[in-house]
Amino acid sequence: MDQVSQGTKPDAGTGGALNWLLIGLALAIGLALAWGTTTLPAPAPRSAPADVFSAERAMDDVRAIAVRPHPIGSAEIEQTRAYLMTRMQALGLDPQMRTQTAITTHPHFKDLALAGRVRNIVGELKGSDPKLPAVMVMAHYDTVPHSPGAGDDTSGVAVALETARALKASGGLQRSVVFLMTDGEEAGLLGASAFFHDDPLRGRIGLVINLEARGDNGRSQMFQTSPNSRGLIEVYRDVVASPSADSLTATLYKRMPNDTDLTIPLMKGYAGLNFAFAGNQMAYHTPVSTPESLSVGSLQHMGDQVLPTVRAFAQAGTLPKSLDEMVYADLLGLTFVSYPAWFGWLLALVAVVTAFGALGLGIARRRIAWKEAARGAGGLLALLLGIATALLVELRLASFLLKDVASPYALIAQFGWLLAAAGLIAGGAGVLLLRAAANGKRRAAALWLLGAGLLCGVLGSFSLVAMAVGLVAALLAFVSFGRPAGLAGFFAGAVALVALFTVALQIALPNGAHALVWPLLPLAGVSALLVLAPERAGRTAALAGIAVAAALLIGLMATQSYGFFVLMGPMLPMIVTPFVALAALGLAPLFWSLRGSAWTGAAVLAAGVLLCVFTGIHGRTPTSATPELVQAFYLTDIDKRASYWASTKLDPFGWTKSVLEQDGGAATRRPMEPLFKDPLLSARARQAAFVRPVLDLSMAGEGAARRINLRVANANGGRYLQIFMKPSADMTGLTLEGRPLPGKLSAGKWSQFPFYASGADPVTLTVTPGARGRLEVELVEVRDGWPAGAKVPARPANVVPVGRADTSMILARSRLAW
Known part of the structure; x- marks a missing residue:
């Protein structure tokens, strides 16, 4: 020794x-x-050959779309739809807008279900044999409130459009490529749920490639696959010049409570690949995510992987079958190593x-x-x-x-x-x-x-x-x-x-x-x-x-x-x-x-x-690149005639406190269940000129056919509704707009059910009651903007809104006993 x-x-x-x-x-x-x-490729210029992916060309779409936030149900998203319809028409994709009621249920969601009225946009680049199962390229065009969404997911939409242009220029496709721009992903994968539930095109899809982003820069990675993906990985490995993927990431992602639009088709048995870049996450779901902050190199890196992958599958006579799994990873960016399990x-x-x-x-x-x-x-x-x-x-x-x-x-x-x-x-x-x-x-x-x-x-x-x-x-x-x-x-x-x-x-x-x-x-x-x-x-x-x-x-x-x-x-x-x-x-x-x-x-x-x-x-000094994120909003309980200015936390500049106390109230923490799990900082506010949202709760039928009917609707131009229900005994047999919902209303507990892009049309739910009991319902209409007459001070420099900021929430209540 x-x-x-x-x-x-x-x-x-x-x-x-x-x-x-x-x-x-x-x-x-x-x-x-x-x-x-971590290095990124140089962006291909607009003058690049027509069959090559050019991030500079794709950035034109980013700049046109990521002008302002456009969440589902907002007025701004209509402008995005109009742009996409025109753009896809110019590419020869014959775009169609699908208006559907979407319902999503998933173990990762705390809600009973998520729902909304979505408008997906579907276009098709036809191959020489359209009867063959098609390759789908999917990205979502909605954003969260307050974020222009240059990264999430305008980058994915722009990559999809540039991919369509390059594929059309190169030709030689045997199978069609379907381009799906989904609505309501941020609200809960609503657009993808609607398409793969009942869209007539869903039966023609043989493979789904989804495009996402978490931030505004970084190398793009193929981070998720469908099960038994060896055939998919082999094609990806062989056609992409510099593959970026790791089976460890894909394995861990399957076990994490994270979801993208690809979650829905994978749950229904479709084969698929998921691409995304993640970096500068200060821009993830914040106002920082602008075209100026988006890395053009990240866009190029995603396109360099997506275009050859889609082209290879679209040119193939047969799509890879489900085989066994593979171990794979790019080794220090020098080579791609893959081998059987x-x-x-x-x-x-x-x-x-x-x-x-x-x-x-x-x-x-x-x-x-x-x-x-x-x-x-x-x-x-x-x-x-x-x-x-x-x-x-x-x-x-x-x-x-x-x-x-x-x-x-x-x-x-x-x-x-x-x-x-x-x-x-x-x-x-x-x-x-x-x-x-x-x-x-x-x-x-x-x-x-x-x-x-x-x-x-x-x-x-x-x-x-x-x-x-x-x-x-x-x-x-x-x-x-x-x-x-x-x-x-x-x-x-x-x-x-x-x-x-x-x-x-x-x-x-x-x-x-x-x-x-x-x-x-x-x-x-x-x-x-x-x-x-x-x-x-x-x-x-x-x-x-x-x-x-x-x-x-x-x-x-x-x-x-x-x-x-x-x-x-x-x-x-x-x-x-x-x-x-x-x-x-x-x-x-x-x-x-x-x-x-x-x-x-x-x-x-x-x-x-x-x-x-x-x-x-x-970190205590905000900048334009790392701003202070604040949220303050207005909440009025119509039936109790009580109104509040509210927030989750005060900021060090005193702006949030000045908003909360603008009507003379003192900011204190108050419980506001079931709307919010934790007590909120709030102060009394003057009653605004809002009207009561539509909330009709009634019983119909006799005996075994007896049903409780719930009819709700916006009355103040709201962007979405939040429905809370608490029964005295377990209730089953829920339906939304005539469609059955899984699960039940649990006795003594509040169940939450948001409905996005609710518009002015009523939303109807039914549930089967027990022999005796009661049902409490609280309805919140959420609309963008402050109430008329609000005296909200201007935000300081480098302080920006996030989450529920700058919204008005109008609450109504009802109760039924039998």
């Missing part, structure tokens, strides 16, 4: 300098490889056997001690929880500094700074913990982890979970870092634990286990080198090989970290913990016994904390 430690320890002169050089090169090369995966098991077996083989042979040949390997496994757990604790400090500290900023996007707006801070904090913590393991500094490691855990628990609001993470990390460090550890034994034990995690992931997520299998392969190789050839491990060639493995590992882990941080990192930076821990483990053989590495880790960690403090202070 002494031989192992000495054999891998550089001398104080050249060896130390060489190791520092190799560490620097590994970091630089790894981060450069990861950076390369069974080969993934083989790779995992090779990596796991190598890791455990090195450990077993090392113990058998007395190269390492099993206790040292056990400390390595425990040390890896301490490393994981220690990094998580450090990142919890970042989250709690940034949240504390931004706690009185009203914007729900306060952390998201600081994405770049938080990402840099997370990298420094996690990296510094990783180096410090591994050096503590090497030197046997268990008391120092346990004390600073204990302090970090206590800080997490009390910073801002109390959090027992945050405190517990730090306490467990401290305990593991104290147990595992008992005395100076030899590199080979510690490393072999840590890698063996990674192998165990790999086995578990391979069983649980076989199509996503490559996230651990690929890193385990170089780690297991390095472990075998340290254990079985210790006399060579400290030589220059071996160290260079370790550095190459570390660079690849850093590139892979940085790429994964960035992807996950884009989606969840500002709100949950701990999500990058396993990736940072694996990268640190890959570098461990190079800095294990280096002098000054502990000071380097401490300096990096301190720099990350300081950057976090700067981020929290910087």
Whole structure:
């Protein structure tokens, strides 16, 4: 064991300098490889060949559509429809507008059901054999209130239109391509539900390609597929010049409570692919999402994937059949790796056997001690929880500094700074913990982890979970870092634990286990080198090989970290913990016994904390790119003759408070169930000149045919209705506009049922009553704009509306007993 430690320890002169050089090169090369995966293609100009996708041409549609917000049911969406009808007509798609009543039910929705009157726009580029199942390209043209929606989803609409133009120019399509622009996606996938429920074209569709966006920049990724997608993936892989997809993402997405329009056809058994880009999520569902903020490179990257994919399927004599699943991912943006699921098991077996083989042979040949390997496994757990604790400090500290900023996007707006801070904090913590393991500094490691855990628990609001993470990390460090550890034994034990995690992931997520299998392969190789050839491990060639493995590992882990941080990192930076821990483990053989590495880790960690403090202070000042998001609205209870100005939170500029108290009332928190789950900040307001929405509740029929009829309608030009029902006993047999609804009204609970684009026409519901009971109904008509005579002050600079802001809500009540 002494031989192992000495054999891998550089001398104080050249060896130390060489190791520092190799560490620097590994970091630089790894981060450069990861950076390369975020680069976007140059937009093709308007003068590009007619059969080529041009983002500059597509931007013309973005600028024409994303002029202002156009949510379902608004006056502005009519202008978008008119533009799309004209544009699709010019492309020769013979567009048709479908007006339908849509109903969506889904386990991810808290509502009993979502419904509305939608107007989908359908066009068709006919192939030489229109009888063949068609390829569908789908995007939604509605936005959320207050967002022009240049990203979500005008970008998808523009890509679809430019794809149609390029396909028409190239010709040679065997099967038709149907273009569906859906209405009401933001309200609850209403347009897609309407089409795939009863549109006459639905039976002709053989494959659905959906286009989405979450933000205004970033590389486009094919992030979701239908089950048994090997045939689809093989076509996508073969025809796209630079595929961007990962079966881990697709596997995780299936298990997440997220939905797009593609959810509906997938639930009905259609084959499909989903494309989207995600970046600058400050622009997601906010006024920031303008044509000027949209990345033209992101548009080009999506088009470069969508156009060849659609063209290949449209030119094919047969569409791929449902086969087995595949493991796939673009490897550092350099190549696209794909293989059958069974080969993934083989790779995992090779990596796991190598890791455990090195450990077993090392113990058998007395190269390492099993206790040292056990400390390595425990040390890896301490490393994981220690990094998580450090990142919890970042989250709690940034949240504390931004706690009185009203914007729900306060952390998201600081994405770049938080990402840099997370990298420094996690990296510094990783180096410090591994050096503590090497030197046997268990008391120092346990004390600073204990302090970090206590800080997490009390910073801002109390959090027992945050405190517990730090306490467990401290305990593991104290147990595992008992005395100076030899590199080979510690490393072999840590890698063996990674192998165990790999086995578990391979069983649980076989199509996503490559996230651990690929890193385990170089780690297991390095472990075998340290254990079985210790006399060579400290030589220059071996160290260079370790550095190459570390660079690849850093590139892979940085790429994964960035992807996950884009989606969840500002709100949950701990999500990058396993990736940072694996990268640190890959570098461990190079800095294990280096002098000054502990000071380097401490300096990096301190720099990350300081950057976090700067981020929290910087985030308090809104800019045009990261504005303060506020919402204030008017609510009047017609039947109780009580009116309020209301909001979810005050802003630091006092604007929301001035709105709430404009009529002389004092802003306090009031319960307003069932409209809002949590109490709202509200102040009494003057009664506005609104009329009572139509709310007729009656009983009809006799005996078993008896029914409760509910008839509701807008009376003030509302954009949508919210219907709340609470029975005294369970009720079933619900219908909407004559269509049966699943589920029931539960006794003593409010069930919510929104109806969008409700217009002036009445909406009718029926339900079967029990022998005796009562039914309470509350109806809210939601209309855009303040009530007449409101004295709302102008918003300060860089303060913009979000959510229910600038709306008036008119409430009516009714009750029926029998």
